Amino acid sequence: MGLVVVVVLISLGMLFLLKFVVFKPVGEERATFTRSQLATNTLNALMATTTDCRSNFDLKISDLIQGCVDDSGETCDNNLNYCNFLNLTIEELMDETLVAWKKDYLFQVYTDRPALSDVEVEHNGCPGEKDTALFFLPRTYQGQIFVR
Amino acid sequence: MGETIAILFIFFVLILFGLVFYFQWQKSSFERQKVEVFSEQTISKSLLASFLPELICSKVGVPTKDCIDLEKLQIADEKMKEELVYYFDLLGFTTIRVERIYPLENENEWTLYDEKPAEVSRKISTPMPVSLFEPISGKYYFGVLYVETYT
Numbered sequence: 601m602g603l604v605v606v607v608v609l610i611s612l613g614m615l616f617l618l619k620f621v622v623f624k625p626v627g628e629e630r631a632t633f634t635r636s637q638l639a640t641n642t643l644n645a646l647m648a649t650t651t652d653c654r655s656n657f658d659l660k661i662s663d664l665i666q667g668c669v670d671d672s673g674e675t676c677d678n679n680l681n682y683c684n685f686l687n688l689t690i691e692e693l694m695d696e697t698l699v700a701w702k703k704d705y706l707f708q709v710y711t712d713r714p715a716l717s718d719v720e721v722e723h724n725g726c727p728g729e730k731d732t733a734l735f736f737l738p739r740t741y742q743g744q745i746f747v748r
Numbered sequence: 749m750g751e752t753i754a755i756l757f758i759f760f761v762l763i764l765f766g767l768v769f770y771f772q773w774q775k776s777s778f779e780r781q782k783v784e785v786f787s788e789q790t791i792s793k794s795l796l797a798s799f800l801p802e803l804i805c806s807k808v809g810v811p812t813k814d815c816i817d818l819e820k821l822q823i824a825d826e827k828m829k830e831e832l833v834y835y836f837d838l839l840g841f842t843t844i845r846v847e848r849i850y851p852l853e854n855e856n857e858w859t860l861y862d863e864k865p866a867e868v869s870r871k872i873s874t875p876m877p878v879s880l881f882e883p884i885s886g887k888y889y890f891g892v893l894y895v896e897t898y899t
Binding site: 607610614637638640641642644645646648649650651652658660689692693696697701 | 758762765769813814815849850851875876877878879885886887888889890891892
């Protein structure tokens with residue numbers, strides 16, 4: 601009887617060891633590094649990108665965001681307003697990068713004061729655990745624009 | 749007498765299980781260490797590639813993070829193939845590719861360095877979105893730097 605108890609206890613101990621030591625996930629450092637860099641790199645690269653909105657004038661995504669938020673009323677060469685052009689361009693870029701790499705995302709532009717327009721593009725959103733990057737832009741009329 | 753033999757038998761069976769378990773655990777421990785070392789090497793190579801002075805943008809000598817200078821890229825494309833021994837010491841078995849995503853132009857893909865081992869047992873690809881800066885026009889393109897490491 602005592603031996604049975606010993607055998608059972610040793611087996612349980614080995615099972616716990618198997619679960620928490622042998623099957624411990626590996627390579628978490630790389631996953632952490634990749635995730636933390638991806639949001640920041642993507643946002644930094646996106647903000648600096650020169651678009652083909654106007655053929656005679658270089659407009660970056662950051663310029664279009666400022667124009668969109670303040671509802672400048674200006675349009676691109678294809679007659680889309682800045683907000684619509686931004687939504688389409690960002691969705692296209694994210695489809696070729698984050699979505700192709702099987703990452704869900706949420707791209708949002710918001711302000712500390714009421715905005716006339718906003719930009720929001722997503723792929724399944726980010727309801728659970730997420731990695732966030734933040735970018736600040738000045739507004740034409742007071743306040744700040746936040747991009748994340 | 750019979751009980752003693754049974755107990756001894758069970759005891760030796762337990763020792764045998766313990767030994768088998770220990771050797772299996774050692775084996776998986778070595779495998780895990782190999783994967784951890786490979787992951788760390790991947791991180792260091794990715795960082796090295798993204799900060800290569802041969803590629804990175806700079807203003808008044810100050811490097812700009814997450815940015816690749818397209819003029820430097822064209823030259824590095826040729827140079828890295830000429831100086832293979834030097835870059836192999838630095839990068840080992842790695843592939844470094846740059847791809848322009850938007851807006852597209854005539855040339856949109858560059859493979860700067862491509863050294864694979866004879867047999868690839870494991871491969872990790874680390875994509876990093878970057879800006880591609882055209883210094884003559886002052887335009888920035890959206891691109892991706894791919895660093896693939898092999899073992």
